[in-house]
Amino acid sequence: MISEHLPVLQVVVPLIAAPICILLRRDDTAWGLATLATWISFIIAGSMFVEVQSAGALSYALGSWPAPWGIQYLVDPLNAFVLLVVSGVSAVVMLFARDSILDELGRERENLFYCAYLLVFAGLLGVTITHDAFNLFVFLEISSLATYVLIAAGRDRRALVASFQYLIIGTIGATFIVLGVGFLYAMTGTLNMADLADRVRAYDTNPAIIVAYAFLVIGATIKLALFPLHLWLPNAYTFAPSMVSAFLAATATKVGFYVLMRFVFTVFGPEFSFDTLSVGLPLAILAIVGIFATSIVAIFQNDVKRMLAYSSVAQIGYMVLGMSLATTTGVAAGLIHLFNHSLIKAALFCSVGCIVYRLGSSHINSFAGAGRRMPWTMAAFCAGGVSLIGLPMTAGFISKWYIILALLERGWWPIAVLLVVSSILAVIYIWRAVEPAYFREPPADAGPVSEAPLVLLTATWILVFANIWFGIETSLNVGGAFAAAESLLSGYAP
Amino acid sequence: MSAEVLIPIAIFAPLVGMVLILLSGDERPNQRDAMMVLTSVVTFAAVAGIVPEVEAGGRPRVELLEIVPGLPIAFEVEPLGMLFGLIASFLWIITSFYGIGYMRGHHEKNQTRFFACFAVAISAALGVAFSANMFTLFVAYEVLTLSTYPLVAHHQDHEAQRGGRIYLGILLTTSICLLLIAIVWTWVAAGTLDFTPGGILAGRVQGPELAILFFLYMYGIGKAALMPIHSWLPAAMVAPTPVSALLHAVAVVKAGVFTVLKVVIYIFGLEHLVDTGVSQWFVYVAGFTVIAASCIALTKDNLKARLAYSTVSQLSYIVLGAAIATPFAILGSAMHIAMHAFGKITLFFCAGAIMVATHKTKISQLNGLGRRMPFTFFAFFLGALCVIGAPPLGGIWSKWHLLMGAYDAGQIIAVGVLLLSTVLNIAYLLPPVVRAFLLPPKAEPDHGDGSEAGHGGGHGEGHNDAPGDHGSDDHRGDDGGRGIREAPALCVVPLTLTAIGCLILFFLAEPLFGLLEGISELGAIRQ
Incomplete structure (x- = not known):
């Protein structure tokens, strides 16, 4: 009985928990509720993932209004995979949140923070699960507006500027998406994605459809921070509270990538995108240029959070590069990296969060001597770094293996060389x-510093362990990604 | 126990040992060190237990897990890997003792971390030795790089930081940028990465592409230290001496040249290489490296630096043999893995013992030390002769086969390189011995004998002189009144053992040849 309502519960649980959080002003209760809601979402996502793998896509008609008139939630291999990543990493990051947020925000604003967090979380899940183009925009706005609040919660006053910057750029992105959806609706009279996919084919290269396409793709690339539309991201990640950086790096841009894929593959179809408009090449070029430009910028950062932020932009380039190949291996490689990079960046931001918790800053200078003073934290950072670099036995290696494989399969070996x-x-x-x-050596005036609290370390190390686990036992991430890629391409070959 | 059980035991025993070492910690040094010795003995016993089956022609195989569909982490022991595994695990036992003596004698910090990383490195080296496909080998290869970084940077000072940067920078860059691409390329082209007798590339990759692929492999395997990517090896000498001895004379560097041999024999296939001639370039590159590194070694006054460049040069012997790619040359290369291992580890042990006993690191400071440390310097002498390739030490066998292989293949340049480098070997390896024994007190004729034996290039007479020297040195040291002040026994006994090992290898080379002839392409060439 309840199992058939899982798709809607996925979104409703955190959405209802959010306003309740405001009422919970006793110690840790807001955090407890938010964590509970996140874990319930994770369990729902997990069970839907299993069901989709065995029984195929799950469809849910909201309010029993049948598609294409009502809003349809559709869980197929692609978004089941993304839902699993988003809710799974969030569930672990929530364990990290309690001490870290208490340290950075204090008691009195805690409940408001968790309310905003749950709204972001519900919004991201909603974007991912819905099969309705306009509903997607609505959820995107819910999550974006709440994200601005989360970023502004940072201790540093520059967090406000960062948040404002993101507000401006993010609103432009959301506007682009709603304009794109508007054009599509004007042309086809429908908002359901499957219905849109059917009708859009009839218009072939109608300029209005191409304009809609451009608005949607650019809007989505702003959200996923593809170079050169990434400018909002470094400040946002740097000045946000540690937990928010970890959460956003692991989820927000990933959902942006999902939106891009959903429009490019499901709504417009690979033939239109890659043969008629041939967006593959420009996307690949942007991805490669972005990888290099932002990696080089990352080298010159002295704040480790900012360095990781730029690194995130570079890693998004890897995902887009895989997608731009439009082969099963390529799309799967992009999705594998989506999965793995969530784990990598969450682990890295959490370990930096531990450093911030104890040493007060994420500047490179405050790392001095941390290896001796906080051995477990630094070991986690190193392990996450190794995974980011992509050495064997870590998740990052699996990503890189498949991206190189996809490139060589298509004979794009110069790009493979650039990639390595x-x-x-x-x-x-x-x-x-x-x-x-x-x-x-640690600075002479530094007081005694002990290892980060056990809770923070546990959360960080769960993520590190996941990095190693999914680098060795890859049936979940690789299998899930290939299932999704096959469902997206369904017979298309470039 | 069957070999299928022993293979995982051999590979995972060091990892269990690492846990035991970490659990014991700095608070219980004796327990920790006992754990390490115990682990090393268990590991060697497991490796040795596999020998009979491999000698009988068996290829025991174990599949652990499939990381990527079609690409399992799998281990399969063939003769070459058997040889490498035996050497690495046997010398680990000796190095364990030596390491205890050295680290305590030298009052090093963080000994627990040191020994734990050491154990991981051995596990990775055995993983390289036993890997059944290029994918498994790559995984183990990278684990080896990472696990040795904390060892290289052990002192955590500015110099260690710099050395560590070069070490990690070169090894990671080459393996990620070149080797990984080569492996994926092979996978796309051949559809398999299994080490297959006769190679997997024939008929699948041709012409210039094959040459590029060969280039990617040869320079991707940075641990083989071909010029110009050799500089990580001298940089790694900032590590404590046991690391230089076991890892940067045996396990790590031999993992590199071992990989080269595996790739040449089982990925490209010897016939395919000889037919297409793509490896000819690397005869020249390796030849150049042999000579150039020897010349640089001549200019180094720091003993460990000199030995490091000597290693660079000796590794290229093996690459040279691989590039010639005739069975005879390959056999010589494979033997050189064993012979150079024993010779070079002895030399490094001696360098470390000198450091522990006298805190001297430069060759120019060694004058007259032979009286004080007769065992050490005599062992150094034997190790040097082994590397030079003089009888009655094991080094002659590998050099002989390399020369024969080069000559048979008509590679006159390679023959010239080998001969010239022998002269250079003598020039850079014997001065420390000469200084220690002959300068400044009084000149004795025993140096002349030793040096002649080296120059002779390996004919019978040096054989009888060497033991004679040993006796008289000892005697003189005792009589000299100043007494023997050697490094701790835990340092001296291991280096004596490896020096004796160099001697034994001369007389007992036959079983090794027998083992190696189990490689199908090398079979029956010596009959």
Whole structure:
């Protein structure tokens, strides 16, 4: 009985929990509710993932209004995979949140923070699960508006500017998406994605459809921070509270990537995107240029959170590069990296969060001597870094393997060479943070510093362990990604 | 126990050992070190237990898990890997003792971390040795790189930081940028990465593409230290000496040249290489490296630096043999893995013992030390002769086969390189011995004998002189009144053992040849 309502519960549970949080002003109760809601969502996403793998797509008609008139939630291999990633990483990050948020925000605003968090979370899940183009926009706005609040909660006053910056750019992105949806609706008279996909084919290269396409793709690339539309991201990640950086890096841009894929593959179809408009090449070029430009910028950052933020933009390039190949392996590689990069960045931001918790800053100088003073934290950072670089036995290696494989399959070997060269840049920027931790003495005036609290370490190490686990036992991430890629391409070959 | 059980035991025993070492910690050093020795013995016993089956022609195989569909982490022991595994695990036992003596004698910090990383490195080296496909080998290869970084940077000072950067920078760059691409390319082209007798590339990759692929492999395997990507090896000498001894003379560097041999034999296939001639370039590159590194070694006054460049040069012997790619040359290369391992580990042990006993690191400071440390310097002498390739030490066998292989293949340049480098070997390896024994007190004729034996290039007479020297040195040291002040026994006994090992290898090379002839392409060439 309840199992058939899982698609809607996925969104409704956090959405209802959000306003309740405001009422909970006793110690930790808001956090407890938010964590509970997140874990319930995770369990729902997990069970839907299993069901989709065995029984195929789940459809849910909201309010029993049948599609294409009513809003339809559709869980297919692609969004089941993304839902699992988003809710899974969030569930672990929530364990990290309690102490970290208490330290950075204090008691009195805690409940408001968790309310905003749950709205972001519900919004992201809603964007992912809905099969209605306008509903997608609505959820995107819910999550974006709440995200601005989360970022503004940062301790540093510059967080406000960062949040405002993101507000402006994010609103432009959302506007683009709603304009694109509007054009589509004007032309086809429908908002249901499957219905849109059927009707759009009839218009072939109608200019209005192409304009809609351009608005949607650019809007989505703003949300996923593809170079050169990434400018909102570094400040947002740098000044947001540690937990927010970890949460957003693991989820928000991933959902943006999902939106891009959904429009490019499901709504417009790979033939239109890659043969008629041939967006593959420009996307690949932007991805490669972005990987290099932002990796190089990352090398010159002295704030480790900002360095990781730029690195995130570079990693998004890897995902888009995989997608731009429009082969099963390529799309799967993009999705595998979506999965793995969530784990990598969450682990890295959490370990930096531990450093911030104890040392008060994420500047490279405050890492000095951390290897001796906080050995477990730094070990986690190193492990996350190794995964980011993509060495074997870590999730990052699996991503890289499949991206290179996809490139060589299509004979794009110069890009494969560029790709591996770019991972050397990752070695450089990660080592810039690792070296002071182990080779420099802590500043003389520093007081005694102990290891981060056990809760923070546990959350961080769960993520590190996941990085290793999914680098060895890959049936979930690789299998899920290939199932999704096959469902998206369904017979298309470039 | 069957070999299928022993393979995982051999690979995972060091990892269990690592946990035991970490659990014991710095508070219980004796328990920790006992754990390490115990682990090393268990590991060697497991490796040795596999030998009979491999000798009988068996290829025991274990599949652990499938990371990527079609690409399992799998282990399969063939003769070459058997040889490498035996050497690495056997020398680990000796290095364990030596490491205890050295680290305590030198009052090093963070000994627990040191020994734990050491164990991981051995596990990875055995993983390289036993890997059944290129994918598994790559995984183990990278684990080896990462696990040795904390060892190289052990002192955590500015110099260690710099050395560590070069070490990690070169090894990661080459393996990620070149080797990984080569592996994926092979996978796309051949549809398999299994080490297959006769190779997997024939008929699948041709012409210039094959040459590019060969280039990617040869320079991707940075651990083989071909010029110009050799500089990580001298940089790694900032590590404590046990690391230089076991890892940067045996496990890590041999993992590199071992990979080269595996790729040449089982990925490209010897016939395919000889037919297409793509490896000819690397005869020249390796030849150049042999000579150039020897010349640089001549200029180094720091003993460990000199030994490091000597290693660079000796590794290229093996690459040279692989590039010639005739069965005879390959056999010589494979033997050189064993012979150079024993010779070079002895030399490094001695360098470390000298450091522990006298805190001297430069060759120019060694004058007259032979009286004080006769065992050490005599062992150094034997190790040097082994590397030079003089009888009655094991080094002669590998050099002989390399020379024969080069000559048979008509590679006159390679023959010239090998001969010239022998002269250079003598020039850079014997001065420390000469200084220690002959300068400044009084000149004795025993140096002349030793050096002649080296120059002779390996004919019978040096054989009888060497033991004679040993006796007289000891005697003189005792009589000299100043007494013997050697490094701790835990340092001296291991280096004596490896020096004796160099001798034994001369007389007992036959079983090794027998083992290696189990490689189908090398079979029956010596009959």
